[in-house]
Amino acid sequence: MESNINSPFAEQQGAFGTQTSGDTSGFGGVVKSAPTFGSSSRPFGSYFDDIADNLERAYSEFRDGIEKIVVDRGELTIQVKADHLLEIAQILRDQLRFEYCLGVNGVHYPEDVNRELHAVYPLLSMTNNQRVRLEVCVSDSNPHIPSLVSIYPGNNWHERETYDMFGIIFDGHPALMRILMPDDWQGHPQRKDYPLGGIPVEYKGATTPPPSDRRSYR
Amino acid sequence: MSNFTENDYASSRQTTEGPIFDVTGGDWDSLVTEIGASKEERVVVNMGPQHPSTHGVLRIVLELEGETVKEARAGIGYLHTGIEKTTEFRNWTQGTTLVTRMDYLAPIFNETAYCLAVEKLLNITDQIPEKAQVIRVMMMEFNRISSHMVALGTGALELGALSPMIFAFREREKVLDIFEMFSGLRMNMAYIRPGGVAQDVPEGGIEKVRETVKYLRENFKDNSTLLIGNSIWIARTKGIGYLDLAGCTALGITGPVLRATGLPWDLRKTQPYCGYENYDFDVVTTDTADVYGRFLVRMNELEQSLRIIEQCADKLEKLEKAPVMVADKKIAWPAQLSVGSDGMGNSLEHIRQIMGTSMESLIHHFKLVTEGFRVPAGQAYAAVESPRGETGVHAVSDGGTRPYRIHFREPSFNNLQSVAAMCEGSMIADIIGAIASIDPVMGGVDR
Numbered sequence: 255m256e257s258n259i260n261s262p263f264a265e266q267q268g269a270f271g272t273q274t275s276g277d278t279s280g281f282g283g284v285v286k287s288a289p290t291f292g293s294s295s296r297p298f299g300s301y302f303d304d305i306a307d308n309l310e311r312a313y314s315e316f317r318d319g320i321e322k323i324v325v326d327r328g329e330l331t332i333q334v335k336a337d338h339l340l341e342i343a344q345i346l347r348d349q350l351r352f353e354y355c356l357g358v359n360g361v362h363y364p365e366d367v368n369r370e371l372h373a374v375y376p377l378l379s380m381t382n383n384q385r386v387r388l389e390v391c392v393s394d395s396n397p398h399i400p401s402l403v404s405i406y407p408g409n410n411w412h413e414r415e416t417y418d419m420f421g422i423i424f425d426g427h428p429a430l431m432r433i434l435m436p437d438d439w440q441g442h443p444q445r446k447d448y449p450l451g452g453i454p455v456e457y458k459g460a461t462t463p464p465p466s467d468r469r470s471y472r
Numbered sequence: 473m474s475n476f477t478e479n480d481y482a483s484s485r486q487t488t489e490g491p492i493f494d495v496t497g498g499d500w501d502s503l504v505t506e507i508g509a510s511k512e513e514r515v516v517v518n519m520g521p522q523h524p525s526t527h528g529v530l531r532i533v534l535e536l537e538g539e540t541v542k543e544a545r546a547g548i549g550y551l552h553t554g555i556e557k558t559t560e561f562r563n564w565t566q567g568t569t570l571v572t573r574m575d576y577l578a579p580i581f582n583e584t585a586y587c588l589a590v591e592k593l594l595n596i597t598d599q600i601p602e603k604a605q606v607i608r609v610m611m612m613e614f615n616r617i618s619s620h621m622v623a624l625g626t627g628a629l630e631l632g633a634l635s636p637m638i639f640a641f642r643e644r645e646k647v648l649d650i651f652e653m654f655s656g657l658r659m660n661m662a663y664i665r666p667g668g669v670a671q672d673v674p675e676g677g678i679e680k681v682r683e684t685v686k687y688l689r690e691n692f693k694d695n696s697t698l699l700i701g702n703s704i705w706i707a708r709t710k711g712i713g714y715l716d717l718a719g720c721t722a723l724g725i726t727g728p729v730l731r732a733t734g735l736p737w738d739l740r741k742t743q744p745y746c747g748y749e750n751y752d753f754d755v756v757t758t759d760t761a762d763v764y765g766r767f768l769v770r771m772n773e774l775e776q777s778l779r780i781i782e783q784c785a786d787k788l789e790k791l792e793k794a795p796v797m798v799a800d801k802k803i804a805w806p807a808q809l810s811v812g813s814d815g816m817g818n819s820l821e822h823i824r825q826i827m828g829t830s831m832e833s834l835i836h837h838f839k840l841v842t843e844g845f846r847v848p849a850g851q852a853y854a855a856v857e858s859p860r861g862e863t864g865v866h867a868v869s870d871g872g873t874r875p876y877r878i879h880f881r882e883p884s885f886n887n888l889q890s891v892a893a894m895c896e897g898s899m900i901a902d903i904i905g906a907i908a909s910i911d912p913v914m915g916g917v918d919r
Contacts, residue, residue, distance in 0.1 A: 263849060263870045286871070288849075327592050327852050353721050357886060359866045359879040361851075374866060376853050376881070380735075383742055387853065408724025411889050434549040434918055443557060444877075450561055465561040470874075 261288040262363035262372070288365075293322035301384055302330040305350060312345045321391075331387045339390055340400045346377060347405055352386065354378040355402060357412030360420035362445045370394040371422050375402070375409075392422065401427035419444035513537055519903070521550045528914030530907070532891065536900060544895040544903065546888055551918035559878045563844030564590055565805070567875055569662040571865075574880055575916030576659060577622050580615040581858035582916075583664035584608055586878070588745055588854035589867040590666040593847045596798055602787075603794040604668035605747045610681070610784035611654065611663065612746075612856070613777040617688065618647040619859035619911075620770045624695060627767070627908035631708045639694045646684050653680055656809070656817075668797035671808045673788060681785050685778050692774055700771065709764040713894040713906030716761045723890050727861025727883050728773070729910060731757045732765035739857035746856075751780050763909040770859075770911075803845045806837045844873040860884050860911055880919060884912040 266286040297303050302325055309332075310316045319338030324331040334342050346352040356376040364370055369391035377386050390399050401424035402409045413424040414433040421442040424430055432439060441448055452464025462468075514537050521531040529550035535543035555574055559567045571586045572579040591597050625640025648658040653674055655663035663670050699705045715725070717733040730737055736755040740748040756772040758765035797804040806826075810819045826833040849871035855864040861883030868877040887910050894906040 261849075263876075266872075326850050327595065329592075329853060331851070354724055354726075356724060356855075356862065356864055357881050359877075359881070361868050361877045374851070376864060376866065378862075380737055380742075385853070387851075406724065407722045408886060408889060411885065415885075432549075434552040436549070443554060450557060465558075470561075 262361075262366040262369075263288045264365035292324075294325040298323070298325045298330065300328070300330075301382070305330060305384065305386055306332075308350055309342070309345065312349050313342060315341070329385070329387060331389055333389045333391065336390050336392055336399045339388070339402070340405070343375075343388070343402055343405050346386070346388075350379065351381040352377040352379045352384075354380065355406035355409055358402070358409060358416050359412075360416040360422055360444065362420060362447075364446050366391070368393045371397050371420055373399055373416060373422055397422045398425055399423070400425050401430075403427055418442065421445065514542065517900075521547070528912075530888070530912065530914055530917075532903065532907075534900065534903070539900050541895050541898055541900055541903060544892050546891045548885075548888065548914070548917050551914045553919065555919050556878050556880065559875050561874065563873045564666055564847055564875060565844055567878065568665055569660075571878070571880065572660045572662050573915065574919050575858070575860070575863070575882065575884060575913045577619045577913050578615055578858050578860070578863075578916075579660050580608075580611045580664060581856055581863050582880070583662065584612060584746065585854055585856045585858075585863045585865045585880075586867070587664050587666045588856065589852050589865040589878075590847065592852035592854055593850060593867055593869050594666070594803065594845075595848070596667065596800065596803065599798050599800065600668060601795045601798065602747070603672075603791040604796045604798075606784050606787045606791065607654075607669050607673065607796060608664055608746045609748065609751070610781055610788070611651070611669075613780045613784070614647050614650055616777045616859050617774055618644045618651075620774060621647070623770055623859070623908070623911040624699075624767065627905070627911070628699065628705070630904045630908050631705075633699070633705065636695050636698055639691070639698070643688055643691055643695075646687055650681060650684055653677060665797075665805065667800070667803045667805075668795070670805075671810070672796050678785050678788050681781065685781055685785075689775070689778055692771075696771060699767070706764060708902075709767060709905055709909075710760070710762060712763045712898065712902045713766075713909050714762050715890055715894050719890070719893055723893065724886050725861065725890055727857070727859070727887065728766050728769040729887060729890070730861070731755065731769050732759075733761040734759035739855055739862060743855070745854070751783050753780050763905045766909040801836070802840075806833065806840060846871060846873055847875075855881075858883060860913070860916070861887060880916075882916040882919065884910075884914075884916040885919075888912045888917055 265288045298306065306323060313319065315338060319335055319342060321333040321335060324333070354377065356378055359374045361372045361374060362370060363372060371392050371394060373390045373392070375388040377388060379385070392399055399422055401413055403413065404426065410428070411433060413427055414430060416422050417424060417430050418432040418435050419442055431437065435443065450464065450466040452466065454464060455462045514535055517534045517536055519532040519534055521529040531547035531550065533545045533547060534541055555570050559570050562570060567586055567590070568583045571582045574582050588597070591600060621640040621644040625637035628636035651661060652658045654677060655661035655670065715729065715733070717735055720730045720733055726737065734757050736757050738755040739745070741755050753776045756769050756776060758768050796808070806822065808819055810817065826837050847869040849869050851866065851868045853864055853866050855862050862881065863883055864881035866877075866879040866881065867875060870876040890910065891907060895903045898906070
């Protein structure tokens with residue numbers, strides 16, 4: 255089956271989480287293909303065309319720095335390359351008036367080979383009452399993204415949290431250390447390869463496995 | 473205990489960074505004697521994480537010179553419970569039950585923000601029934617009142633004024649009664665669900681709302697006459713914890729702290745959700761950018777919330793028998809819950825119907841409750857104006873019955889970064905007021 259490089263999700267088999275004989279539902283043979291996430295085409299609609307135009311005008315390396323522009327569910331996502339992030343953020347703040355960066359959130363897509371870790375920055379312009387989302391994809395083996403703290407100082411703790419939870423290293427951060435987990439913690443809990451944990455609970459002879467080990471729909 | 477000598481209390485040990493004293497309370501005399509003998513003028517004091525004035529388990533490391541704060545650093549994470557991770561192992565509907573426990577003073581806002589994000593992913597934002605939106609708005613505004621009441625009450629308490637807390641919690645109690653009547657629970661209700669709300673307005677609900685609004689409006693005066701213009705209160709709050717618009721913008725601060733700088737930024741007005749554009753209310757601002765200004769913003773927002781609630785009650789009267797859940801039966805829980813004498817529970821009528829009369833309904837119910845609904849793959853961001861600022865939810869779906877990733881952009885988490893900007897250079901006593909004016913809720917900060 256053809257795998258879709260654009261989608262961060264892999265295709266799924268069966269209706270349940272089990273790969274072995276645990277699935278007695280008869281849905282074991284079901285194969286669900288992964289959804290596609292291509293770049294959107296113009297016109298984007300709403301104020302999104304203006305943002306794209308203004309950014310293209312202001313940033314000479316627009317074609318190199320931007321991987322794709324996605325308009326989905328009424329939201330604009332600009333996927334940028336990590337080494338262009340600082341310049342683009344600077345332009346968005348100073349020229350397109352996105353004064354607020356509402357932090358950064360990590361998402362871990364183990365199936366998105368060489369782009370496993372995505373950092374997502376929601377930006378807000380109070381002047382123009384607009385929102386845009388920046389997305390930066392890096393690999394597990396080289397999880398380096400330049401820190402936005404010099405442009406948006408309020409991102410300080412958010413980047414620490416994303417480092418803590420995903421292991422994304424924000425270069426240039428003034429003090430990149432764990433913030434929610436203890437300083438000596440091993441691993442990065444929000445990654446998909448990090449188990450939820452929990453122990454089986456026995457009650458009146460029956461044992462309930464921890465949530466991550468239960469048979470489940472998906 | 474009798475084996476302790478005086479030296480065992482404020483014990484000191486030598487480190488490479490100078491002597492470290494362990495103070496456990498009641499032993500300040502011995503500390504002062506020891507420190508007085510040393511030449512070091514800067515003292516590092518660790519405030520919290522169990523300090524009663526830190527709003528929960530917040531730890532602040534202070535570097536002091538005399539009583540002046542030279543450096544303040546906040547340490548968080550003591551209440552981290554991994555709620556975001558846990559949501560990935562529960563279905564989309566169960567998510568409300570989890571996220572409501574983040575910022576436990578503003579549960580309705582967490583639920584609404586989460587549900588708005590899920591509805592955006594499902595592309596059903598336009599299909600949410602009007603009545604559900606009105607109920608959401610009403611619950612949010614009641615929740616804003618109860619949250620502001622805690623902010624005002626504990627804030628005053630921490631600055632040494634005890635009576636405001638008694639009044640504030642008296643009022644909060646009335647709001648919690650409303651929550652209990654509508655949802656069956658007083659806190660962490662999981663009342664707002666993807667697609668609508670968990671149940672319809674109970675019998676006598678609107679009258680109770682009107683009664684409560686009248687009561688609150690009358691009784692808010694007790695606190696406002698106690699504090700507004702009170703010279704001791706002003707002395708403790710005016711000019712304290714200053715953070716102007718530039719500072720707020722740089723640090724990403726939203727909510728009352730931002731509005732106290734004079735910028736009328738309120739998502740209810742600027743980017744309306746749940747039909748806020750249909751309500752008549754004002755965005756409250758002050759321009760002092762200090763603790764007193766933030767206190768005034770919260771105080772005056774109470775009246776605006778009451779105005780909105782009154783309009784909700786008017787709308788609800790006209791919407792009797794209207795649906796409170798989206799019509800799509802593949803998403804909507806097949807039954808409204810009912811409030812029994814022992815709290816919220818299953819609707820017995822519905823159980824009778826599916827068990828006794830319709831096999832298909834039973835199957836449908838079973839599938840939806842055990843499996844849940846599927847959400848098309850993609851990501852969405854939804855934000856609401858919570859009592860503390862912008863609560864944003866970034867939700868990612870892989871097309872399955874469970875969230876792939878839920879992230880809360882918590883205003884408390886973000887705003888707490890401003891402790892250093894507000895407190896450095898001030899007196900140690902003013903830190904308490906400054907932190908109280910940010911109104912951080914550690915459940916939200918640490919999640």
